[in-house]
Amino acid sequence: MYPSSDHIAPTGVHHERAYDSMEDMNQHIINHPGLAAACTCQTATTGTLNHLDTACASTERCVTSLTDTAALAASIDWHGQAAALMRDKVTTAIRMNEDVRQRAHALLAIRQEVA
Amino acid sequence: MSWEVTSRVRGGVPLSVADAQQFHALIATLTDTSRQFAAQSAAWATLSDQLTRTRLHVSSCPVHRDSWPGGSLTAAAMPRLSFIVELSRACEAQIRVCSAIAQHMDALTQLVARAQGLYLDAETKAAHASAGIPTDPLSTASSVLRGMASDILRSIGVVATSDDKSQPLLDILHTTSPYHQALMRGFSIAVLAGIARSRAIRPGSGMTAIDPLHGMLSRNSVNVAAEHLASISMQLNDRRQGNRIELSRRYPAWQVTRQADGVAGAIVQLRSLAENQYGTNEDNGLSYATIAIQRYRRMDGSAAWLVIIPGTDGHADSPFGWPQNVELMSSQARTRMQADSARMVLEAMERSGIGQDDPVAIIGHSQGGIVAATLASDSKYNIRHIVTAGSPVANHPISGDAWTTSIEMDDELVPALDGAANPVGERWLTIHGSVAETVHGNGTGPVLAEPVPETADARQMSHHLKFHQAAYANAAALGSGAVTSHDRHFRQVIAGELEETSYWQGRMMR
Incomplete structure (x- = not known):
């Protein structure tokens, strides 16, 4: 439709x-030439911005989850190749999520212009 | 195509309550983090869907067109549209990265669980339940399952001929691996039922007094069935091969085995002996049915020993033939110790000068592992630690003082021939190896797998020692305390410098 x-x-x-x-x-x-045109995209745009806010909030919650995971991984009594690999992958995940977070913040900044 | 092994650990020194709680908490946190990232990925995906609708709205909005209908967008609309385009691109990146992080967390959850032996019992039960094959042994004797069992057991022909050409049968072995133990128990019950029926028809028949009906209901029904079969096969085989063992010491042109550095090092020596005894391009003087006995000199001057035993070779005059496997699997100590391979190893140990109180470690592959378990159960020697690779030893009554490290591949069938899972305890560690094709590039393979060297594109028989070697290497890399403690115990048994290695060859004579 x-x-x-x-x-x-x-x-x-x-x-x-x-x-x-x-x-x-x-x-x-x-x-119907007499009909005056009205904006058809404002509602959709508002919906988009709301979804953007939701996604960005989710990004912040994930930061907390990863921080907790990293702390537990660092403190646990586990050694060897697998343990080192686990801690390394958690660190990598934190870096990857930082990119996600930066991207989200950049989008929020632009959001203000189109709101 | 290449292949890799991932291992799971069961048994050994258990985690302390505090450590178990910590690992459970770590698994819970990893799982929760994975869910959070999956939810975040979903949120960005929802936004992406919304953007598609919004883009249509903006493009068709009459307010944002210079002329209506169908005109081009006004300058005022451009920032909104370009924001939408930029947002769309960003969404794709966010979805991709968040999904990847969620997958990483899932993979790490699996890694922690298998390294610490957590959830393994639940996974095993779930695998059996989802397979729809009940583990109630009486119900596995149905005709449909007998058909499946015969398909699986036909693959023993692959094991016997060491021929890797039978891909369909190898695929059957791999696919049906969760059912092997249950099917073997069902099969043994069918054998015992047949024996019981024949006795009912001809009372007094049969060579052993062991009650087959009682055996059908026992955990070691396979071993009871083996005792009944061995009571007949042993006599037939003695007539065929003779019952006298000619044991001779061999002197290879170069040292085939070297100092064993822990369990991993012992596996290397076992593999070297197994592959060299069949001859290489250069004749080193070793042949089939050859074992090695290493003497180590400890710091206090006492001796310690490592006995290295390869598996079945199937030669006509070999003590390590196929029938001897049945004898070694018997539920009766007398029958087990009468097996030619067990007798050969015992004689070699005696002639090597091993004292009854000297600490002894034994490592064996396939039948070699069953011999190790038999000696640890029934011999007079001070067997302190055995390592078995691909051996069905779950029901052997191994002495409480001996430690057992078992390595079993999920789809190799042979370790499942005992119809039971290995006991779980501090002194019995089982490493389960699982073979899979190596996944390249897309990061969806398991975290930390051990590549299997010298593999072909097609699936190979995982009963080959190189798979057990890879399984142990992966288990060691997992950093489990259970694996570490077993390795430490093994090293303590043969602590010292390698002083001498003797090689002993056996032949059956009339």
Whole structure:
């Protein structure tokens, strides 16, 4: 289903209609030249920004999880190749997550411009 | 194509309560972290879906077009659209990285669990349950499962001929590995049932007084069945091979075995002897049915010994033939000790000068391991530690003073011929090795696997010693306290300098 369009007719009556295609929407507007166009993307954009906030919050929670994991891995009485590999992989995961976190922060900064 | 082995550890010195709690906490934290990253990946994926819808909305929004309908986007709309595009790209990267981290945490969870022997019993039961094959031995005697058992046992022909060409049978072995023990128990019960029926028809028949009906219900039904079979096969084999062992000391052109540095080093020496006794391009003077006995001189001047025993060779005049396996698996000590291979090793130990109180370690592959278990159960010698590779020894009544380190590959069948899992205890450590194709590049393989050298593209018989060698190497790399303590005990038994190695060859004579 094509995105719906909120149209405000000259009479002030608010119509909401879902279109089957871009052509269908265009044809409807051509057939009703009196209809004043309204913004159709603000709601979707707001939804996007909300989802971005959710994803970024999730990023911060993962930082805490990884920090706890690293602390436990460092303190446990386990030695040898496997133990060293485990601690190394946790350290690598922390670095990878830092990239995720930096990327998320950069997106949040741009978010302000389009909100 | 290359192959690798991952190992799981069972038994040995148990974790202290405090250590077990710590490892459980680590596993819980790793699991939780994996879930968090999976959730984060899902959140970015949801955002990505939302962006697709938003992009459509922005592109079609009449407010953001210069002319309506179908005009191009206004300048005011461009920042919004470019943000969406940038966000889309970032989402892909976030999803990829978060998924990778989640997978790393899952792999580390598996690593910790198998290194510390945690959850292994639960996994084993789950494997049996999901396979739908009940471990109740009486129910494994159904005709369908007998058919499956015969497919598996046909593969023993692969073991006997040392021929790696039978790929379908090797694949069957690999796929059915969780069922081997249960099927062997069912098979042994079927054998005992047949023996019981024949006795009912002809009372007084059979060469042994052991009650087959009682054996059907016991944990070591395979060994009871072996006793019944051996009571007949032993006499037949004696007529074929003769019952006299000609034992001769051999002097190879160069030293085939060297000082054993712990369990890993002993496996190297076992493999060297096994591969050299069949001859190489250069004749070193060794042939089949040859064992090695090493004498070590300890700091206090006393002697310690390492006996190295390869497996079945199947030669017509060899004490290490196929029928001797059945005798060694018997539930009766007398029958086990009468097996030609056991008698040969005992005579070699005596002629080497091993004193009854001298500490002795034995390492054996396949039948060699069963001989080791037999001597540790039934002989007069002070056997302190045995290492078995690919040997069915779960039901041998090994002396309480002896430590046992068993290495078994999941799909090699032979260790499952005892129809039971090895006992779990401080003095019995079992290393289970699992063979898989090496996964390259995409990071989804197990963390820390040991490559198997000299492998072909096709699956090979994992009863070969190189697999046990890789399994032990992987177990040692896991850093488990159980493996470390067993290795330390083994080293303590043969602590000292290697003083002399003698090689003993046996032949059956009439």
